[in-house]
Amino acid sequence: MAKSNKPIVWGLFAAGGTVTAFLTPVLLLLTLLPAFGVMPGLLSYDNLRGFAGHWFGRLLVFGILFLMLWHAAHRLRVTLHDFGVRADGLVAVAVYLAAAAGTVATGYFLLRI
Amino acid sequence: MSERIVELEVLRFNPETDSEPRFQRYSVPCMNEWVVLDALNHVKESIDPTLSYRWSCHMAxxxxxxxxxxxEPKLACKAFLREYEGVIRVEPLAHFPIQRDLVTVIDDFVTKLKRVKPYLIxxxxxxxxxxxxxxxxxxxKRYKQYTLCINCMLCYAACPEYGLVPKFIGPAAITLAHRYNEDSRDSGREERQQEIASNEGVWECSFVGACSEVCPEHVDPAGALQQVKIKSTVDWYQEHLLPGSKK
Structure with missing residues (x-):
């Protein structure tokens, strides 16, 4: 029997899952703090913009968002399968296209900073 | 030792005479420390000798x-009556065809088990x-936990993926393949990977985790399958990105 090619997407899924589990709560906190008017100096707009404009910051943000997007896409695909949606090919194309579009958009906006 | 009357609702099915399964009620005088298997044995001995089910050791x-x-998938010898109230419904393992009453046809599992070569190579x-x-x-220590599998197939009855996709090799067989792959005396991993790294192998698993919850021997098949996924992913990258680095 032929070996599967699923490791491509599963590898991203697993790596993304790890990143998401550790970083999503942090990102939520960092986003919510300014929303409630708390703005520590370190997290000021200029500082964060400077961070995202630096090549290393860009790489970091891109890597995190890229993995999170592909994790979410694969999770959605498997969840839909578990919910009884049997059009796996169609679902796979749709969710991975969305992740790819998100990846391209992430790169585009990061480079514009 | 106190006694209580336990109401059992047991699935009955004889493919030779019945068009579909039905439930039969038995009132069984049981000792408080009995397990469901004791109650079934009492039915068989004293109430209805036509009831069919498999058992042997009575000790898991x-x-x-x-x-x-x-x-819920359980070993009848490990399901204590004192943990149940009211009518106890007893059915054959889910996802397997019924041979008769509580006896299932297990050919599918046995065939899959043979395919993964669960022996030292x-x-x-x-x-x-x-x-x-x-x-x-x-x-x-790397594999000992996986040797505890007793092939009871509770994990197959619990696995929703196996219910949806019957060709899925399933938790126990993949875990046993992993058990031999992790054994330092073994060199058969590549042969087993042909089966378990395929689409109907480990990649059909969506990590629901029900297999590990019902496993009476705490083998943790779900954990084994995730390890197989990680190792198969490393394989994939080695085979596709580093040709010539064949293990």
Missing amino acids: VCGSCGMMING PKEDQPVEAGEFWQSPAEL
Whole structure:
């Protein structure tokens, strides 16, 4: 029997899952703090913009968002399968296209900073 | 030792005479410390000798008496009556065809088990005079937990993916393949990967985790399958990105 090619997407899924589990709560906190008017100096707009404009910051943000997007896409695909949606090919194309579009958009906006 | 009357609702089905399964109610005088298997044995001996079910050891070793008890896959010899109230519904293991009453047809599992070659495949055969294959406690620890599988098939009855996709090789067989892959005396991994790294192998698993919840021997098949996924992913990248680095 032929070996599967699923490791491509599963590898991203697993790596993304790890990143998401550790970083999503942090990102939520960092986003919510300014929303409630708390703005520590370190997290000021200029500082964060400077961070995202630096090549290393860009790489970091891109890597995190890229993995999170592909994790979410694969999770959605498997969840839909578990919910009884049997059009796996169609679902796979749709969710991975969305992740790819998100990846391209992430790169585009990061480079514009 | 106190006694209580337990109401059992047991699935009955004889494919030769019945068009579909039905439930039969038995009122069974039981001792408080009995398990469901004791109640079934009492039915068989004193109430209805036509009831069919598998059992052998009565001590959670042989793996024969797996059945659905109140909808949950359990070993009947490990399901204590004192943990149930009211009518106890007993059905054959889910996802398997019924041979008769609580007896299921297990050919599918046995075929899959053979496919994954769950036995040592040494690099080269050695004569007995060559002595033992040495193994350190650390090497033993890598796979020991997976040797505890008793092939009771509760994990197949619990696995929703196996219910949806019957060709899925399933938790126990993949875990046993992993058990031999992790054994320092074994060299058969590549042969087993042909089966378990396929689409109908480990990649059909969506990590629901029900297999590990119902496993009576705490083998943790779900954990084993995730390890197989990680190793198969590393394989994939090695085979596709580093050709020539064949293990």
